[in-house]
Amino acid sequence: MSHVGYPCLMALDRDHVLRSAAALLTRKSTATMDEVAKAAGISRATLHRHFAGRDALVRALEALGIAECEAALERARPEEGSTAEAVRRLVREIQPAAGLLAFLYGESQLWEGDRQNDGWQRLDTRIGALFQRGQQSGEFRIDLTPVWLTEALYGLIASCAWATLDGRVASRDFPTMVAELLLGGALRREES
Amino acid sequence: MSHVGYPCLMALDRDHVLRSAAALLTRKSTATMDEVAKAAGISRATLHRHFAGRDALVRALEALGIAECEAALERARPEEGSTAEAVRRLVREIQPAAGLLAFLYGESQLWEGDRQNDGWQRLDTRIGALFQRGQQSGEFRIDLTPVWLTEALYGLIASCAWATLDGRVASRDFPTMVAELLLGGALRREES
DNA sequence: CTACGATGAGACAAAGATGTCTCACGTGGG
DNA sequence: CCCACGTGAGACATCTTTGTCTCATCGTAG
16 A cells, blocks of 8 residues: 555656557547557556546646647747747747647646646737747847737647648748748748 | 438529638537538538538538639649739739638648548649749749648638637738738838 | 566446437327 | 428437556566
């Protein structure tokens, strides 16, 4: 009856399970706990030993997604250099987490409740500040609000993630497609 | 035992039920058949008399969404005038269906199966042709593929629909936010 | 070797959604 | 008037997923 401390190996496995679940749920967001377990190469019982239930699993994935976004934001150094370059760096750094983001983006469970993770608001604030910096420096237009630009960034990341999974967009083109559309739009620039 | 032809009133109600379901599922994509019925002001039994099951309901909503998109495309006259103006018209015409589109966009059930509605491909083709026309006329840049631009249009429409429901974007700004970001991007134009 | 802990397999009940059925009511037309 | 039809309410079985449990097995540290 000495179930006190955490087992030694579970901490390592947990991350692996989380990654597997992210990869599977990105492709099939309605996957069963049994399917998640099989995808991770473990049994459903062990999966439940890691995560109390499906809700806990989704919450853990949410925390992982937030953490990866924040890490990407750190690496992108949004305060440095031109804002456009900062956006390009951010998109490049966030690509590995795009699939997970796309899954979370479509998981209405996370948004309907009144108690939603503060991490999203922290991210919104920081990304919104990036766009605001671009506006204040005169680099970005001011008729599109930072809030909408942030939302559009998420949307484009999710869209491109889906398109990549379907093979409609090459994985190597992801950073260009997202960043250049967000920054420059479809219209051709007169000045080269 | 003369259950042959369609009843006289059901055809009228069916459209109303469909609209109610679209409005509800836009807000709560996991709504129960019972909730859908209540939202339409009918009983679950009657709902089942209209749509054999949840799957049939979603398929009907899909058909409705496709039809509304095609109607919007007709009204937008994508062949006329500048391509940019055509895109603006398309976004404006498609706004009333944006919520439904956002719901369908997140309904993975529609995309995972091997047998998906041809209507989407027809729409993709026509919208893709619009962007291609812009590229050929020199109006649009050529480093973003029409396929990606089409995907981005869907993504931005869905994103803005969610943002509108959450109150982060005003409904009246929808056409501007979506079209101007898609066309011009976040960067400020040098030439006024 | 031995014991402990983690695991896999499976049984089990509970919960929720769904699909089907019956029955009573009410309304409108013949 | 009366009957047919659409409807609402609800009962019912079914199915799926989930959460919990037990038990046998296996690897490994002591």
